[in-house]
Amino acid sequence: MIEFRGVTKQFPDGTLAVEGVDIVIPPHQTTVLVGSSGSGKTTLLRMINRMVDPTAGQVLIDGTDVATLDPVNLRRGIGYVMQNSGLLPHRKVIDNVATVPLLRGVSKRAAYAHALELLDTVGLDRSLADRYPSQLSGGQQQRVGVARGLAVDPNILLMDEPFGAVDPIVRAELQQELLRLQGELGKTVVFVTHDIDEAFLLGDQVVIMQQGGQISQAASPAEILAAPADAFVADFVGADRGKRALHLTDVGGRQVVVDADGRPAGVLSS
Numbered sequence: 001m002i003e004f005r006g007v008t009k010q011f012p013d014g015t016l017a018v019e020g021v022d023i024v025i026p027p028h029q030t031t032v033l034v035g036s037s038g039s040g041k042t043t044l045l046r047m048i049n050r051m052v053d054p055t056a057g058q059v060l061i062d063g064t065d066v067a068t069l070d071p072v073n074l075r076r077g078i079g080y081v082m083q084n085s086g087l088l089p090h091r092k093v094i095d096n097v098a099t100v101p102l103l104r105g106v107s108k109r110a111a112y113a114h115a116l117e118l119l120d121t122v123g124l125d126r127s128l129a130d131r132y133p134s135q136l137s138g139g140q141q142q143r144v145g146v147a148r149g150l151a152v153d154p155n156i157l158l159m160d161e162p163f164g165a166v167d168p169i170v171r172a173e174l175q176q177e178l179l180r181l182q183g184e185l186g187k188t189v190v191f192v193t194h195d196i197d198e199a200f201l202l203g204d205q206v207v208i209m210q211q212g213g214q215i216s217q218a219a220s221p222a223e224i225l226a227a228p229a230d231a232f233v234a235d236f237v238g239a240d241r242g243k244r245a246l247h248l249t250d251v252g253g254r255q256v257v258v259d260a261d262g263r264p265a266g267v268l269s270s
């Protein structure tokens with residue numbers, strides 16, 4: 001479990017990126033941080049692995065304040081997948097996936113064998129192992145990024161707009177792959193996106209952030225649609241609602257429209 005307690009981040013130039021955030025991120029589920037540009041999503045995510053340190057408050061992993069942990073060790077135990085995959089361009093796919101386990105002292109043989117298995121896991125053909133990142137499509141590069149994030153078998157996987165740079169069709173494929181993977185692996189995934197549809201598709205818990213780095217609402221997609229916390233949330237989740245509608249289900253006494261995959265798409269007004 002990851003817990004933010006009264007977390008604020010003010011950068012040295014005075015920018016208040018995150019303010020007074022209290023949130024619990026449950027284990028073995030996907031929590032999606034969603035909000036418009038500059039709402040503090042990435043800053044919040046990076047405080048989990050100490051790429052950013054809070055100016056006030058605490059971030060706890062399983063009850064331990066991350067401020068007491070060595071940042072390098074902490075980062076090597078947490079998977080991190082970013083937009084544009086972040087692959088090392090001069091290293092082959094297989095080397096990119098095996099890098100962190102090798103740094104952690106895993107034998108070469110074991111690290112490379114596991115890296116090949118991870119290519120299978122993310123749906124990539126092993127024949128791509130000896131290519132360089134520039135010889136892959138954008139979607140393939142993102143899959144390698146996910147394989148690399150999984151390479152240390154982390155309990156926690158941080159994903160910062162991982163599918164933001166690929167076309168909509170590939171993006172939809174990658175989203176489905178992540179759902180499949182998460183069904184098998186059950187990691188604690190924290191995922192950042194601008195896209196409310198992506199948030200509702202992937203998130204068990206969706207955290208809606210507003211400008212100034214405050215949380216407007218943190219709840220399941222169905223709960224958010226059934227009872228938006230305020231006008232900002234109602235407006236933010238309202239766009240595009242129609243296309244997800246298929247059938248009705250009861251959530252807390254309100255009729256929620258759910259799509260064919262069981263994902264909520266809207267609330268029936270009386």
Ligand SMILES: Nc1ncnc2c1ncn2[C@@H]1O[C@H](COP(=O)(O)OP(=O)(O)OP(=O)(O)O)[C@@H](O)[C@H]1O
Nearest residue numbers: 011013015016017036037038039040041042043044
């Ligand atoms: N190193 C920094 N120094 C000063 N301000 C920063 C720094 N990093 C981020 N910020 C500011 O903090 C705020 C939150 O940024 P952050 O990247 O967390 O937002 P975001 O919601 O992830 O945005 P985006 O969706 O555009 O990536 C923004 O106003 C940003 O300009």
